[in-house]
Amino acid sequence: MITLEVSLGERSYPIHIGGGLLGRADLLQPHVRGQHAVIVTNETVGPLYAARVEAALASLGKTVRVVTLPDGEAFKNWETLNLIFDALLRAGADRKTTLVALGGGVVGDMTGFAAACYMRGVPFVQMPTTLLAQVDSSVGGKTGINHPLGKNMIGAFHQPRAVIADIEALQTLPPRELAAGMAEVIKHGAIADAGYFEWIEQHIQALNTCDPELMALAVQRSCEIKANVVAQDEREGGLRAILNFGHTFGHAIEAGLGYGEWLHGEAVGCGMVMAADLSLRLGFIDVQTRARLRRLVEAAMLPSVAPELGTERYIELMKVDKKAEAGSIKFILLKKLGDAFITTVPDADLHATLQHAILKPPAEATVA
Amino acid sequence: MITLEVSLGERSYPIHIGGGLLGRADLLQPHVRGQHAVIVTNETVGPLYAARVEAALASLGKTVRVVTLPDGEAFKNWETLNLIFDALLRAGADRKTTLVALGGGVVGDMTGFAAACYMRGVPFVQMPTTLLAQVDSSVGGKTGINHPLGKNMIGAFHQPRAVIADIEALQTLPPRELAAGMAEVIKHGAIADAGYFEWIEQHIQALNTCDPELMALAVQRSCEIKANVVAQDEREGGLRAILNFGHTFGHAIEAGLGYGEWLHGEAVGCGMVMAADLSLRLGFIDVQTRARLRRLVEAAMLPSVAPELGTERYIELMKVDKKAEAGSIKFILLKKLGDAFITTVPDADLHATLQHAILKPPAEATVA
Numbered sequence: 001m002i003t004l005e006v007s008l009g010e011r012s013y014p015i016h017i018g019g020g021l022l023g024r025a026d027l028l029q030p031h032v033r034g035q036h037a038v039i040v041t042n043e044t045v046g047p048l049y050a051a052r053v054e055a056a057l058a059s060l061g062k063t064v065r066v067v068t069l070p071d072g073e074a075f076k077n078w079e080t081l082n083l084i085f086d087a088l089l090r091a092g093a094d095r096k097t098t099l100v101a102l103g104g105g106v107v108g109d110m111t112g113f114a115a116a117c118y119m120r121g122v123p124f125v126q127m128p129t130t131l132l133a134q135v136d137s138s139v140g141g142k143t144g145i146n147h148p149l150g151k152n153m154i155g156a157f158h159q160p161r162a163v164i165a166d167i168e169a170l171q172t173l174p175p176r177e178l179a180a181g182m183a184e185v186i187k188h189g190a191i192a193d194a195g196y197f198e199w200i201e202q203h204i205q206a207l208n209t210c211d212p213e214l215m216a217l218a219v220q221r222s223c224e225i226k227a228n229v230v231a232q233d234e235r236e237g238g239l240r241a242i243l244n245f246g247h248t249f250g251h252a253i254e255a256g257l258g259y260g261e262w263l264h265g266e267a268v269g270c271g272m273v274m275a276a277d278l279s280l281r282l283g284f285i286d287v288q289t290r291a292r293l294r295r296l297v298e299a300a301m302l303p304s305v306a307p308e309l310g311t312e313r314y315i316e317l318m319k320v321d322k323k324a325e326a327g328s329i330k331f332i333l334l335k336k337l338g339d340a341f342i343t344t345v346p347d348a349d350l351h352a353t354l355q356h357a358i359l360k361p362p363a364e365a366t367v368a
Numbered sequence: 369m370i371t372l373e374v375s376l377g378e379r380s381y382p383i384h385i386g387g388g389l390l391g392r393a394d395l396l397q398p399h400v401r402g403q404h405a406v407i408v409t410n411e412t413v414g415p416l417y418a419a420r421v422e423a424a425l426a427s428l429g430k431t432v433r434v435v436t437l438p439d440g441e442a443f444k445n446w447e448t449l450n451l452i453f454d455a456l457l458r459a460g461a462d463r464k465t466t467l468v469a470l471g472g473g474v475v476g477d478m479t480g481f482a483a484a485c486y487m488r489g490v491p492f493v494q495m496p497t498t499l500l501a502q503v504d505s506s507v508g509g510k511t512g513i514n515h516p517l518g519k520n521m522i523g524a525f526h527q528p529r530a531v532i533a534d535i536e537a538l539q540t541l542p543p544r545e546l547a548a549g550m551a552e553v554i555k556h557g558a559i560a561d562a563g564y565f566e567w568i569e570q571h572i573q574a575l576n577t578c579d580p581e582l583m584a585l586a587v588q589r590s591c592e593i594k595a596n597v598v599a600q601d602e603r604e605g606g607l608r609a610i611l612n613f614g615h616t617f618g619h620a621i622e623a624g625l626g627y628g629e630w631l632h633g634e635a636v637g638c639g640m641v642m643a644a645d646l647s648l649r650l651g652f653i654d655v656q657t658r659a660r661l662r663r664l665v666e667a668a669m670l671p672s673v674a675p676e677l678g679t680e681r682y683i684e685l686m687k688v689d690k691k692a693e694a695g696s697i698k699f700i701l702l703k704k705l706g707d708a709f710i711t712t713v714p715d716a717d718l719h720a721t722l723q724h725a726i727l728k729p730p731a732e733a734t735v736a
Contacts, residue, residue, distance in 0.1 A: 035694045089517035119690045120523045149457035155488045322487045326403045
């Protein structure tokens with residue numbers, strides 16, 4: 001087991017990464033105070049792992065309840081969040097109750113937001129079971145739900161007390177979910193570490209089959225990069241925005257198709273290809289770098305061709321992105337591989353990228 | 369105009385108290401950044417004052433929108449909160465948008481919670497127009513909504529950028545609302561300043577008719593007491609709980625009768641009489657002090673006889689209070705007039721208080 005730390009003063013917390021961690025009461029023990037613990041999971045993950053976590057908590061003498069949510073991004077809304085509040089109130093859960101998020105990014109985001117709001121804030125622990133959640137959403141304290149008019153529009157910054165990432169849980173992950181997580185892994189290389197990007201390129205086949213040793217290394221390096229960025233900018237005042245590389249386009253794809261049609265990671269994969277194209281048009285990266293990003297996204301079994309929503313619809317959807325200010329859309333672009341920055345862009349280049357993005361790969365070699 | 373400060377490090381903010389402040393652009397100017405400002409008000413207050421605030425914001429060059437909520441505690445729920453989110457998203461409100469809460473405690477609590485959650489946090493300004501909001505709910509950053517199973521169960525700590533309390537707005541307040549605010553004024557004397565309590569006793573008739581000079585003094589002294597407690601314990605780790613004097617009983621009354629039946633301040637008024645009775649039974653205060661509290665509550669036109677919900681129902685309702693821990697109910701009691709503390713109490717004394725509370729005043733002179 002490897003343990004990293006997210007350094008946030010009194011809100012600092014450990015990230016434990018390794019195999020067989022879901023049943024480890026010793027890892028939960030320092031972070032679960034009070035008498036009540038409530039495991040929040042979904043109908044897919046619960047049957048696989050909830051009993052293991054429940055037993056670990058029970059062995060610590062806790063009163064444990066399990067709340068099982070429907071599975072999927074389409075349920076990341078107030079109605080589902082309210083299932084958690086209902087269960088907490090019916091159970092008489094007090095201010096010292098600890099919530100445990102057992103599942104992927106949706107479960108983690110919703111459980112974290114429920115913890116942020118229940119009685120104005122109770123502690124929670126992240127036990128991410130998907131690659132996306134392990135390398136990205138479980139670290140950093142961003143929590144929230146979707147609104148029909150925008151993704152993650154309602155939420156809070158609420159740091160977990162610990163993140164416990166059990167690599168073995170990834171073995172049961174459907175290939176499409178694994179690929180979606182790889183999008184964030186690729187992102188970390190692209191925005192912060194060209195050497196890591198190259199390492200992913202070299203090992204993408206083994207990572208696609210979830211090789212345990214390589215996967216543990218990827219989770220570790222990605223968590224290091226994310227923890228480092230979060231420690232410098234907890235509430236996204238500046239630097240942290242680079243973690244949204246591919247997300248401005250990605251969120252528009254998700255919203256435009258309807259949440260749940262493409263997985264978040266799939267939309268981010270395609271969004272990174274689009275952001276690389278825009279970076280090229282603005283003269284920051286060369287054709288080869290754009291091609292490397294596209295090839296790696298495709299090698300990770302992620303879509304690289306954007307859905308045809310129409311240019312105006314894309315722009316309309318991006319204007320409600322949280323990074324937008326006074327109607328001007330902010331993009332995270334690559335200065336070079338391993339180095340990202342936030343900027344606005346000329347309309348003409350944005351239109352060109354949006355038109356190019358829906359073309360099939362043969363158009364890749366040149367700037368359209 | 370008097371200006372106090374709530375000292376919370378980088379979250380410190382001013383409280384301006386005086387007449388004619390609602391139209392003062394100079395008071396809003398330092399706190400409204402960005403291009404968008406959204407005034408949240410209700411259908412009672414909006415027609416009286418929204419145009420004035422709108423004009424002040426427009427004079428600063430802001431794009432201003434007004435969201436009008438239905439009036440009343442019964443609407444302090446997710447559905448109404450979502451009206452604010454809908455309006456913000458439809459208006460394309462960005463992260464720098466400032467919300468302005470123009471109204472009473474319900475508008476302030478909901479606007480503050482919307483500001484806490486919209487895009488994970490935007491700034492807001494409190495412009496309280498009721499006495500209760502001016503002396504209590506607008507100061508201290510407690511925000512939230514009710515859940516069918518408990519009051520203020522879903523919320524956040526989110527400090528405003530400024531509180532602008534226009535004393536003139538109290539002139540249009542219905543007598544019942546003014547009395548409800550007086551409950552919190554009496555509370556501040558009871559828990560923190562016996563001299564202030566005596567001053568309220570002396571001036572209660574003039575305060576009941578909203579004498580502007582006396583009322584400005586009451587708002588000032590109450591805000592000083594509240595700001596001082598909040599500065600010492602922002603997130604209610606200990607001391608701040610004393611501000612809930614009368615609230616454990618009061619919340620049970622509100623929930624038991626159905627939110628909106630009694631005003632919050634009415635329930636708190638009666639709850640303080642009950643808490644004083646319990647303080648007497650536990651040997652902390654004498655019969656005279658209990659009688660002074662009851663007389664002042666009654667002189668402020670507030671109910672002092674509790675509704676007959678049944679002892680078991682009261683206890684059940686109090687067990688879901690946010691201060692409860694592992695099923696044990698916490699009470700704020702008086703050590704003496706001007707000095708409060710948090711404690712658990714023996715069942716027998718609690719039962720005696722609950723039985724005594726529903727009796728009419730002639731029973732006051734003795735411990736039943």
